[in-house]
Amino acid sequence: MPISANNTNRKSWIEVPVDSDFPIQNIPFGVFITKDDVITIGTRIGDCAIDMGALQQLNYFEGIELTDDMFMQDTLNDFISDGKKTWRLVRNRLAELFDATNPKLRDNKEHREIVIFDVKDIEMQLPVLIGDFTDFYSSLENATNIGKIINNPEKALPLNWFHMPVGYHGRSSTIIPSGIPINRPMVQTLPIGETTPVFGPSRMVDFELETAFITTDANIMGENIPISEVEDYIFGMVLMNDWSARDIQKWESLSFGPFLGKNFATSISSWIVTMDALEPFRAKGPKQDPSPLPYLQQKGKNNFDINLEIAIKTEDATTTTISKTNFKYIYWSMIQQLAHHTSNGCRVNSGDLMGSGTISGHTPDSFGSLLELTSGGKAPIQLNNNTERNFLKDGDTVIMKGFSKNNGVRIGFGELSTKLLPPFVRK
Amino acid sequence: MPISANNTNRKSWIEVPVDSDFPIQNIPFGVFITKDDVITIGTRIGDCAIDMGALQQLNYFEGIELTDDMFMQDTLNDFISDGKKTWRLVRNRLAELFDATNPKLRDNKEHREIVIFDVKDIEMQLPVLIGDFTDFYSSLENATNIGKIINNPEKALPLNWFHMPVGYHGRSSTIIPSGIPINRPMVQTLPIGETTPVFGPSRMVDFELETAFITTDANIMGENIPISEVEDYIFGMVLMNDWSARDIQKWESLSFGPFLGKNFATSISSWIVTMDALEPFRAKGPKQDPSPLPYLQQKGKNNFDINLEIAIKTEDATTTTISKTNFKYIYWSMIQQLAHHTSNGCRVNSGDLMGSGTISGHTPDSFGSLLELTSGGKAPIQLNNNTERNFLKDGDTVIMKGFSKNNGVRIGFGELSTKLLPPFVRK
Numbered sequence: 008m009p010i011s012a013n014n015t016n017r018k019s020w021i022e023v024p025v026d027s028d029f030p031i032q033n034i035p036f037g038v039f040i041t042k043d044d045v046i047t048i049g050t051r052i053g054d055c056a057i058d059m060g061a062l063q064q065l066n067y068f069e070g071i072e073l074t075d076d077m078f079m080q081d082t083l084n085d086f087i088s089d090g091k092k093t094w095r096l097v098r099n100r101l102a103e104l105f106d107a108t109n110p111k112l113r114d115n116k117e118h119r120e121i122v123i124f125d126v127k128d129i130e131m132q133l134p135v136l137i138g139d140f141t142d143f144y145s146s147l148e149n150a151t152n153i154g155k156i157i158n159n160p161e162k163a164l165p166l167n168w169f170h171m172p173v174g175y176h177g178r179s180s181t182i183i184p185s186g187i188p189i190n191r192p193m194v195q196t197l198p199i200g201e202t203t204p205v206f207g208p209s210r211m212v213d214f215e216l217e218t219a220f221i222t223t224d225a226n227i228m229g230e231n232i233p234i235s236e237v238e239d240y241i242f243g244m245v246l247m248n249d250w251s252a253r254d255i256q257k258w259e260s261l262s263f264g265p266f267l268g269k270n271f272a273t274s275i276s277s278w279i280v281t282m283d284a285l286e287p288f289r290a291k292g293p294k295q296d297p298s299p300l301p302y303l304q305q306k307g308k309n310n311f312d313i314n315l316e317i318a319i320k321t322e323d324a325t326t327t328t329i330s331k332t333n334f335k336y337i338y339w340s341m342i343q344q345l346a347h348h349t350s351n352g353c354r355v356n357s358g359d360l361m362g363s364g365t366i367s368g369h370t371p372d373s374f375g376s377l378l379e380l381t382s383g384g385k386a387p388i389q390l391n392n393n394t395e396r397n398f399l400k401d402g403d404t405v406i407m408k409g410f411s412k413n414n415g416v417r418i419g420f421g422e423l424s425t426k427l428l429p430p431f432v433r434k
Numbered sequence: 435m436p437i438s439a440n441n442t443n444r445k446s447w448i449e450v451p452v453d454s455d456f457p458i459q460n461i462p463f464g465v466f467i468t469k470d471d472v473i474t475i476g477t478r479i480g481d482c483a484i485d486m487g488a489l490q491q492l493n494y495f496e497g498i499e500l501t502d503d504m505f506m507q508d509t510l511n512d513f514i515s516d517g518k519k520t521w522r523l524v525r526n527r528l529a530e531l532f533d534a535t536n537p538k539l540r541d542n543k544e545h546r547e548i549v550i551f552d553v554k555d556i557e558m559q560l561p562v563l564i565g566d567f568t569d570f571y572s573s574l575e576n577a578t579n580i581g582k583i584i585n586n587p588e589k590a591l592p593l594n595w596f597h598m599p600v601g602y603h604g605r606s607s608t609i610i611p612s613g614i615p616i617n618r619p620m621v622q623t624l625p626i627g628e629t630t631p632v633f634g635p636s637r638m639v640d641f642e643l644e645t646a647f648i649t650t651d652a653n654i655m656g657e658n659i660p661i662s663e664v665e666d667y668i669f670g671m672v673l674m675n676d677w678s679a680r681d682i683q684k685w686e687s688l689s690f691g692p693f694l695g696k697n698f699a700t701s702i703s704s705w706i707v708t709m710d711a712l713e714p715f716r717a718k719g720p721k722q723d724p725s726p727l728p729y730l731q732q733k734g735k736n737n738f739d740i741n742l743e744i745a746i747k748t749e750d751a752t753t754t755t756i757s758k759t760n761f762k763y764i765y766w767s768m769i770q771q772l773a774h775h776t777s778n779g780c781r782v783n784s785g786d787l788m789g790s791g792t793i794s795g796h797t798p799d800s801f802g803s804l805l806e807l808t809s810g811g812k813a814p815i816q817l818n819n820n821t822e823r824n825f826l827k828d829g830d831t832v833i834m835k836g837f838s839k840n841n842g843v844r845i846g847f848g849e850l851s852t853k854l855l856p857p858f859v860r861k
Contacts, residue, residue, distance in 0.1 A: 190656035263691025351619035
């Protein structure tokens with residue numbers, strides 16, 4: 008294995024709980040506010056958040072070429088701009104520093120107290136300033152389900168679906184990290200059987216289970232990136248909940264793609280797991296038939312074996328896992344998405360976010376949205392507190408999790424948790 | 435008139451050519467690089483660009499509460515965040531300073547040489563960092579034309595069109611100022627009569643004549659803005675060319691709205707004309723029938739009388755004006771667009787850009803795109819050099835202009851000029 012941070016035999020001198028998403032083989036990157044109210048870039052091992060700004064000030068990154076304040080920033084964009092070589096040097100250095108056999112920081116109590124925080128004492132922030140947000144629609148099972156619910160069951164998929172990773176632009180301004188609650192949106196909708204629309208709280212608030220990747224500066228405007236090179240521009244991945252109000256989404260879809268039906272909120276998990284950390288979990292994607300055009304033809308394994316699950320936690324603190332699926336089923340890979348996105352010369356920058364589209368498996372217990380799990384709201388799902396849901400109720404918290412596991416190493420994303428509050432009312 | 439900068443009797447000590455878009459009543463805002471390679475915020479009178487960073491350093495904004503480096507920045511976002519009161523104080527101050535009767539700067543040769551540049555010697559930049567870009571579809575004539583060309587002529591408009599300003603999210607990363615050329619995009623398309631798509635240079639590159647407005651920080655995520663208050667959050671306007679590749683746009687439209695068909699380039703004019711400067715040109719919009727829902731009901735005159743025109747300049751330097759129309763015909767006003775956009779709690783920030791959608795008039799010589807002007811590419815238009823165009827050829831420059839005029843005052847946007855280059859070829 009060429010990436011030393013991925014060494015499966017390595018243990019950290021920081022204790023890592025069994026089944027933690029954050030062993031020393033993960034080393035994700037994020038931004039947090041410490042209990043001393045300092046904002047910094049950091050990483051996580053077990054239940055410890057590590058202040059990389061402080062580490063840099065204490066010279067622990069000596070020998071790696073970095074700007075002086077690289078990690079004393081409130082976004083990862085500059086670090087990401089520095090490119091793959093720097094990401095790898097820094098991640099490897101962190102793995103060495105926290106290696107159980109390395110006394111340098113382990114035995115320096117003073118430094119440890121400056122650098123290490125309990126994750127309970129920090130507040131995670133959005134890890135990047137997201138310039139542009141694109142959402143794809145790349146799960147065949149999801150697209151087929153949605154097509155059957157919304158369109159003709161015989162003609163579920165649009166003609167272009169098998170020829171390119173279709174997608175649309177989303178709204179950056181309402182992307183929030185895990186833990187921030189959202190309001191039920193007010194929406195214009197056309198009630199079934201009516202000819203005049205109404206305005207009021209959405210009655211069909213739904214989640215969408217997605218993953219998303221974060222890019223670095225990839226190209227000059229007007230230039231494409233060949234699919235053989237595109238992987239170098241993907242920094243890492245997060246979990247994403249693409250909140251959706253199905254009633255206005257349906258009414259809006261008569262003209263263009265999703266607009267107000269989606270742009271009230273999108274949640275992402277707070278730690279970016281690097282593609283380097285996910286390298287051991289490559290998987291083969293589904294066979295693509297028809298064969299894609301040459302600019303979308305890929306070699307090797309470009310999917311990733313990431314277990315995903317969704318739970319709903321109700322106000323009475325009852326949690327019900329309602330779906331389990333896996334990212335490896337995705338039809339269009341991330342490199343195909345990025346090659347397509349830049350094929351027309353569209354510029355991609357450091358910190359851009361690209362969502363997979365809802366990820367659904369083959370069976371009804373593996374669907375990625377309530378729209379699919381309840382067959383368009385017609386067949387409610389049962390929760391463990393003996394209530395049921397067609398769509399979400401105020402007070403519901405949607406919790407998404409994701410992790411990869413093999414050779415005794417588990418690399419995960421932590422929890423993506425978002426509570427739905429009642430609509431905003433002006434006083 | 436409550437805004438002193440709009441005083442129609444005022445003359446400047448800077449000479450203003452006849453029919454200039456930039457009399458002392460305009461005072462637009464922009465960002466430019468001076469011949470000394472300094473980037474600054476500035477304004478324009480006649481053919482003079484005025485360095486507001488230098489003006490601030492020389493204390494000409496004394497008495498107005500501003501951060502020390504307000505105008506020594508490479509975007510207007512912070513200034514725009516300061517809100518309407520500050521915009522107005524600064525614009526009024528500039529009008530006073532350049533008033534023919536005011537000797538303060540007029541008679542200070544040393545200061546004049548520091549502050550004033552010939553517009554030929556500066557390089558205009560994008561005026562704002564655009565966080566999110568939304569494009570509406572609010573011209574009834576355009577939407578009807580497009581509907582007839584693309585859909586059933588009997589059912590040209592989608593059902594929702596008369597009930598809300600429909601729109602979609604665009605791509606911020608490829609918005610460029612006037613003067614920057616673009617490449618013909620490479621695109622995937624389905625040739626007519628075929629069942630398998632192909633990839634190659636777009637054969638249907640088109641412009642779209644639009645205006646766009648730029649916002650300030652408007653709301654907290656989750657909260658709406660009542661339509662009665664929304665106008666305060668609009669800073670000013672620019673001209674916009676929403677470049678479109680009609681072949682991939684058609685192929686993409688089978689799933690969602692525009693994606694690669696639009697995101698290769700969007701051009702905007704470089705000077706932001708404030709809503710204060712446009713105040714004297716308010717006009718009544720078309721009657722809205724059916725009456726909009728209460729959250730979209732507006733009072734007074736909310737359209738603006740802005741003359742618009744499009745010309746094509748070919749490689750032989752022949753310029754042909756191909757269309758003339760007016761922004762006052764727009765069906766959904768800017769305040770309706772912004773009230774709708776935030777109705778679901780979508781956050782709007784300083785520097786967001788919102789396009790009108792293609793602006794077309796009633797007659798064939800007033801259409802805002804080649805798609806309409808050539809009836810979907812079937813009836814080519816004639817240029818003054820005896821060539822014709824269905825869609826654009828490599829080497830064509832599209833020039834858009836816009837101005838308002840009454841009481842002897844002309845307020846304009848300058849030229850929005852963009853040249854189409856051949857596709858990028860990797861060496």
